[in-house]
Amino acid sequence: MATTIPLTAIEGAKRLAAFTAVDRHILSQHKVIGIGSGSTVPYVVDRIVSQGLSVNKDRVFLATGFQSQQLIVNAGLRLGDIDQFPVLDVTIDxxxxxxxxxxxxxxxxxxHLREKVLAEGAKTFIVVADYRKNSQVLGANYAPGVPIEVAPFAATSLLRSIKTLKTPPLNANLRMGTGKAGPVVTDNGNFVVDAVFGPEAMSDPVRVLHAVKLLTGVVEVGLFCNVAKAAYFGNQDGSVTVKLADGQVSQIEASSDA
Ligand SMILES: O=C[C@H](O)[C@H](O)[C@H](O)COP(=O)(O)O
Known part of the structure; x- marks a missing residue:
């Protein structure tokens, strides 16, 4: 007999956020859908699959990387390409x-490079996360810093040039791989520098984004500003906090099967 292993509080919160966001934003009329990356999006795909074959057979799904491509393919959903579908109805990440x-x-x-392409290409970009990601100032909870994708040839130069910014990072490091000797290599063949900026700089993330993006060799910065329409945070008590781009915040009970 199959046993059901209970989810941890954090996994339960991710699933709550993902299920609620899919229920609200992936509607039958949506045909081109972006699937983000990470440990929360598998729940997004599960919920989309549960909408049934009759609706999913007419949809195409775009991936933000190797992981989400596998999720889409393994779920039996149709994989599409950004070159064919540059405008998406909804992206969830x-x-x-x-x-x-x-x-x-x-x-x-x-x-984050491919994620930003699918986020900006979507009519609606929705974020799903557990309660730990819901923050007052970026960098308060996520310690590794701002991920910066950089052309490998320019990585060492970037580690020097980033120190010349008006508000430089407190530290910046080339991200190293695990299970592999040497740096992390992105799906685009680039390296990643993680730069920790202090709270003063991060109180204006748009300024940090613009300043870093101008440095030679930078391919994309992992700061998404003015892109998301809504963010769904699963909470430990089974509720979901919904934040909208206009500043509205609400607390809702998740659906009974979430
Ligand atoms: O590059 C990865 C992405 O930006 C992920 O969406 C982000 O790291 C969040 O992942 P998780 O859902 O595992 O917290």
């Missing part, structure tokens, strides 16, 4: 941290 204006740190899994 996780985040490493989200502030009250829905600015996000993303790229803990080194997928």
């Amino acid at each position: 996780g985040a490493d941290e989200v502030d009250p204006d829905l600015n996000c740190i993303k790229g803990g899994g080194a997928c």
Whole structure:
């Protein structure tokens, strides 16, 4: 007999957020859907699959990297390409941290370049996360810093040039792989530098984004500013906090099967 292993509080919170966001934002008329990366999006895919074959057979799903491509394929959903579908109805993705204006740190899994392309290409970009990601100031909860994808040739230079910013990071390091000698290599063949900025700098993430993006060799910065329409945070008590881009915040009870 199959046994059901209870989810931990954090996994339960991720699932609550994902299920609630899918129920509210992935509607039958939505045909081109972006699937983000990380440990929360598998629950997004599960919920989409549960909407049934009759609706999913007419949909195409775009991936933000190798992991989400596997999720889409293994779920029996149709994989599409951004070159064919540059405009998406909805993209749902996780985040490493989200502030009250829905600015996000993303790229803990080194997928932020493709994630940003699918987020900006979507008519609606929705973030799903557990309660730990719901923050007042970016960097308060997520310690590794802002992920910066950089062309390998320019990585060492970037570690020097980033120190010349008006508000430089407190520290910046090349992200090293685990289970592999040497640096993390992204799905685009680039490296990642993680830069920890202090609370003063992170109180204006748009400024940090613009400053870092201008440094030579930077491919993309894991700061998503003014992109998300809503963020769903699963809580330990079974509720979901919903934050909208206009500043509205509400607390809702999740559906009984979430
Ligand atoms: O590169 C990875 C992504 O930005 C993820 O969406 C982010 O790290 C959040 O992942 P998780 O859902 O595992 O917290």
